[in-house]
Amino acid sequence: MNPEELLHKLKHGSSLKIQQSLDAIYEVCIEQQERGIQDFSVSTISNLGFNRGVPKAQSIRNKTGEKYRALIQCFADSSQTNKLTKPSPTDNAWIEEIQNPKHQLLVRIMASELKEAQQMIREIIPPKQRINIYDHKNMIPTESFKLSDQEVRSLQYLLSTDFQEKWNLKPTHFGELVDESNKPVFKVSTLDALRKALEYLS
Secondary structure, eight states: OOHHHHHHHHHTTOOHHHHHHHHHHHHHHHHHHHHTOOOOOHHHHHHHTTTTTOOOHHHHHSGGGHHHHHHHHHHHHHHHHHHOSSOOTTSSGGGGGOOOHHHHHHHHHHHHHHHHHHHHHHHHSOTTOOOOOOOTTTOOOOTTTSOOHHHHHHHHHHHSHHHHHHTTOEEOTTSOEEOTTSOEEEOTTHHHHHHHHHHHHO
16 A cells, blocks of 8 residues: 555545644655655654644654554655665565555554654664663672772761761761751761762772
8 A cells, every 4th residue: 555545545534634634744755755865754754844734743653643653654664665676574565465454554553653662762872872781789880980099088087987076067867967056967868878889989
C-alpha cells in the first residue's frame, strides 16, 4: 500500500479535523520525498508543517495520533524501498504481505512507534558514546574519582575533635554540628556524607 492509498484509507470515517491534519502531513512528506530527504521522523514532519496544519510532535506521538504515525511511517518505508535495490531484513516492506487491511494498519502503527522510540534513543545517546554505570557499593574508584591526600586531610580535620573544640561545635546523632546555642552549623547528615566520601574515595 503506497502513501496515497493509505491516506485515503485513514481518512475514511475520520473527523474533518483529522482528515485535514492527515492531508497536511501528506503534503509535507511528499515535499520531503521530492527533495530526496530520507528524514521522516515525527519531530521533523511536525516542525516542517507546524504552520500548515500538522499537529505538534507530542500530539502525533499520543495514542490519538495513531493514524498520523501510520502515514508518516508509510512514507519512511517507501523511501527506504526506493533507496535500496534489494530491501534488507530491517525494512518494513514485509508489512505489505499482510493481507488483512486492519492488521496491516495496526502493524504499521506499531512499526512507527518502534522507529520513533529508536530515533528518540539515538537523540539521547549519540552513536558510539560509552555509558558507564557504577555500583557504589562494589565500585573500585579510579584515580579520577579518588581524593588527593590534601583533600583527605581536610575532610578528616572537619571530623576531628580538634576542629570541633576549636570552634565550640558538637556533633549530634543526626550527623550535624551545632554551636553553643544549639544552632546547626553543618546541616543534617553532613558528617555522614564526609565519612562516606573518605570511605569510598580515599
